[in-house]
Amino acid sequence: MRNCGPSLIKYVLFAFNVLFALSGLGILIAGAIVLADVSEFNHFVEGRVLAPPVVLIVTGLIIFLIASFGCFGAIKESPNLLLTYAVLLAIIFIVELAVGIAASVFKKDLEMMVKNSLQESIKRSSSEDTMAWDNIQRKLMCCGVDTPADWRTISANKTLPASCCQPQYIDTTVGHCLDSPALGKDKYYQVGCVGELKKRIDKNAVILIGVGIGIAFIQLLGIALACYLASSIRRDRSQ
CATH class of the missing domain: 1.10.1450.10 (Tetraspanin)
Incomplete structure (x- = not known):
């Protein structure tokens, strides 16, 4: 990696964050679609049913901010900023995981x-x-x-x-x-x-789970990449 030079490091992380920003847009849109669909029947469903799509919308917005932070860290070639970026990704990942587990448990009592x-x-x-x-x-x-x-x-x-x-x-x-x-x-x-309302909610749950899993894989890749690049920059500067 040391022979690649700092410019390649910038390009790699910048390209990743473009993908990450797009994934944030995807999760935001998915959350908005599901929220609009379920909220039509909010007279019969508790607020907890509306919580997962709301969390995804907020997460999508946060992902945009984190992606911008990651680009800034790459441009500055700052190991500290890159590690902070990795920590933020990990926090978002844990939040999404917690929401997914809570949704799975709640699903049993949904009907x-x-x-x-x-x-x-x-x-x-x-x-x-x-x-x-x-x-x-x-x-x-x-x-x-x-x-x-x-x-x-x-x-x-x-x-x-x-x-x-x-x-x-x-x-x-x-x-x-x-x-x-x-x-x-x-x-x-x-x-x-x-039965029909449960089918509608279950269909939306599949969308949220699918998008969530896709985003999780991207986040794990981002955490590994940011830590690796931060380590490479430090190694290059120590020589």
Whole structure:
């Protein structure tokens, strides 16, 4: 490495930090997409479900700052700055690892938490609950917590809302299904919303995990590279 000269050291670390900055942009975008998707149903999910994408967005912003710091350390050819850069990468890596572990543990209780939230909401059937249910049933094409029958057994007014009706069967004059039994399989959605909402959250979790693993590998490479370059600079200067 000593024969390569300081200029190559600059180029190597600069190229890495360009990649690192782009990875920060990727993790920020992924977090924003997942947050926008899940927040549509925040009436039924606790804030803990929104925490992982928020953490990723913040991490993405921090990664931009750290990448800039790494470029500065390479330009200055400062072993201390490079080692500080490596420590910052390690801290971010530990934070991401902790979030990943917490998300995995929380995932086990996710379905029960969502189900309880849906059941409490359908029992209240307030105007706010009704709007939230209309939103989730239309977008996820589902009805009730587990089945459409939940509206008959759990809700306050014991009536299926119009959002349970498949769009092609809605009579525009009344805004509801006509000529169908109360729980008619021919016109009402038959899938419960708890399963569909969990699928949506699980799909987003796969995105977050995939992006997180990719970023983790890049960070480990950055830590090793920064430490190696700092050691090389010190070795060159000591001769």
